Amino acid sequence: MSTLIPHWRAGARWPGTTPEPERYADVHDPATGQVSGRVALASGAEVDAVVADAVAAGREWAETSLSRRTSVLFAFREVLVRRREEVAAAITAEHGKVLDDALGEVQRGLEVAEFACGAPHLLKGGFSEGVSSGVDVYSIRQALGVVAVISPFNFPAMVPLWFVPVAIACGNAVVLKPSEKDPSTSLLLAEIWAEAGLPDGVFNVVQGDKVAVDSLLTHRDVKAVSFVGSTPVARYVYETGTAHGKRVQALGGAKNHMVVLPDADLEAAADAAVSAGFGSAGERCMAISALVCVDPVADRLVPLIAERMAGLVTGDGRRGSDMGPLVTATHRDKVASYVDAGAEAGASVVVDGRGVQPDGAEGGFWLGPTMLDHVETSMSVYTDEIFGPVLSVLRVPSYDAALDLVNANPYGNGTAIFTHDGGAARRFQHEVEVGMVGVNVPIPVPMAYYSFGGWKSSLFGDSHAHGTEGIHFFTRGKVVTSRWPTPDLPRPGIDLGFPQ
Numbered sequence: 141m142s143t144l145i146p147h148w149r150a151g152a153r154w155p156g157t158t159p160e161p162e163r164y165a166d167v168h169d170p171a172t173g174q175v176s177g178r179v180a181l182a183s184g185a186e187v188d189a190v191v192a193d194a195v196a197a198g199r200e201w202a203e204t205s206l207s208r209r210t211s212v213l214f215a216f217r218e219v220l221v222r223r224r225e226e227v228a229a230a231i232t233a234e235h236g237k238v239l240d241d242a243l244g245e246v247q248r249g250l251e252v253a254e255f256a257c258g259a260p261h262l263l264k265g266g267f268s269e270g271v272s273s274g275v276d277v278y279s280i281r282q283a284l285g286v287v288a289v290i291s292p293f294n295f296p297a298m299v300p301l302w303f304v305p306v307a308i309a310c311g312n313a314v315v316l317k318p319s320e321k322d323p324s325t326s327l328l329l330a331e332i333w334a335e336a337g338l339p340d341g342v343f344n345v346v347q348g349d350k351v352a353v354d355s356l357l358t359h360r361d362v363k364a365v366s367f368v369g370s371t372p373v374a375r376y377v378y379e380t381g382t383a384h385g386k387r388v389q390a391l392g393g394a395k396n397h398m399v400v401l402p403d404a405d406l407e408a409a410a411d412a413a414v415s416a417g418f419g420s421a422g423e424r425c426m427a428i429s430a431l432v433c434v435d436p437v438a439d440r441l442v443p444l445i446a447e448r449m450a451g452l453v454t455g456d457g458r459r460g461s462d463m464g465p466l467v468t469a470t471h472r473d474k475v476a477s478y479v480d481a482g483a484e485a486g487a488s489v490v491v492d493g494r495g496v497q498p499d500g501a502e503g504g505f506w507l508g509p510t511m512l513d514h515v516e517t518s519m520s521v522y523t524d525e526i527f528g529p530v531l532s533v534l535r536v537p538s539y540d541a542a543l544d545l546v547n548a549n550p551y552g553n554g555t556a557i558f559t560h561d562g563g564a565a566r567r568f569q570h571e572v573e574v575g576m577v578g579v580n581v582p583i584p585v586p587m588a589y590y591s592f593g594g595w596k597s598s599l600f601g602d603s604h605a606h607g608t609e610g611i612h613f614f615t616r617g618k619v620v621t622s623r624w625p626t627p628d629l630p631r632p633g634i635d636l637g638f639p640q
């Protein structure tokens with residue numbers, strides 16, 4: 141009998157309204173293929189119950205002093221630091237990424253919690269004294285109420301932490317709907333909030349699938365939705381949430397290009413392509429999946445990358461491997477099918493991960509690092525987001541052709557250029573239609589105090605995650621115009637027109 145993974149309500153684990161849920165999904169250990177748990181899939185009524193709690197808790201939390209709210213944020217940071225290995229182990233057990241990488245993910249999330257500790261400064265408004273005789277104007281930012289965070293499988297700690305600490309610091313209550321593929325990390329985060337002294341009901345977790353998502357998107361009391369996931373679902377979440385009067389930021393999928401110019405340091409470029417292509421088995425929204433080589437780079441770079449790939453160990457993330465399994469058997473099969481399709485369409489498979497011998501159990505969802513050369517933009521291995529350890533090499537004759545190729549792609553999450561030419565790099569960062577750009581840096585992930593988000597089909601809405609955009613997303617601005625009578629000021633009297 142596998143463990144039941146419940147929701148989190150009123151400061152404790154909550155099995156839902158039926159102790160043995162009617163709807164649940166199996167959760168796997170991807171390194172063994174074994175079912176390790178069963179996650180409850182919330183009904184609409186269960187979501188309603190959690191949101192009702194959050195509304196009540198959120199009202200009090202918004203009235204709690206800034207200094208008290210901030211002290212909870214600082215405590216959260218301390219407890220997360222203390223328990224980070226436990227969180228990382230939970231990530232590896234259900235996602236499959238190697239432990240080191242899971243610890244890195246926790247670290248990135250932690251940095252957003254640290255950023256949110258500075259919310260009192262960021263929530264300060266402006267004040268204009270004497271805009272008219274005896275009249276002052278000032279601005280304030282207030283909490284929204286209940287906000288929903290809907291997260292993907294690939295970062296079960298970091299993505300919720302992009303939003304939750306900022307939303308809470310701003311005085312909101314949060315309902316998190318994690319991915320049903322790796323739901324346990326959310327409960328550890330909930331425990332950590334509770335240990336930090338966050339009042340019950342301010343942070344909640346509803347486990348679930350589309351039913352829970354739809355309930356949140358249409359719920360009258362959910363005021364904002366932060367979503368991260370694939371592009372079709374991001375578009376749906378944006379359209380449905382905004383049609384129901386919510387503000388929505390919906391971060392979608394990606395196809396990230398790394399452009400290598402002939403003057404680049406090719407040894408460094410090869411290292412970068414391997415790290416960014418195969419870290420987390422390519423299941424990162426900032427993974428490099430398309431390597432755009434400006435002639436004659438590919439002839440030298442492809443062998444350098446292949447050499448490095450030969451040294452990578454694919455295996456159980458708890459054993460010190462370089463790369464873990466994919467998240468589910470279905471996803472592994474889908475990724476492998478893109479390699480088949482690429483080969484059939486004429487790409488050459490330079491390194492083939494389909495027959496990998498992993499350092500781990502036979503039933504794991506394995507696919508080794510794979511590289512295809514001579515990929516064309518018409519092939520499905522290029523047009524689709526694959527989200528696996530597959531690097532496609534495209535050859536182009538010039539910088540302009542490389543730029544056109546990147547800009548023609550519908551996604552615009554991240555990109556990188558490798559060159560020693562400062563002028564070319566500067567031109568690229570100006571001309572490329574992508575939200576996050578690396579110059580000799582393969583995964584240009586902004587820090588917590590900048591905002592994270594792509595362009596085009598990689599983001600629906602106009603607000604990126606965390607940083608000052610996060611503070612704005614989770615608050616509403618209000619402007620107050622005030623006049624306090626004093627003996628030296630004449631009464632304004634009656635005037636039906638605008639003052640001139």
Ligand code: NAD
Binds near residue numbers: 373376425527553
């Ligand atoms: P997904 O879209 O399948 O799921 C994301 C969330 O939406 C999950 O909580 C899931 O339960 C829910 N969901 C799935 N189908 C739904 C539907 N039909 N209706 C309503 N809700 C639904 O994404 P995933 O496979 O979990 O995550 C991988 C994707 O996330 C990739 O496309 C990746 O690029 C993207 N991603 C993007 C970023 C970014 O910053 N842009 C970051 C991380 C991941």
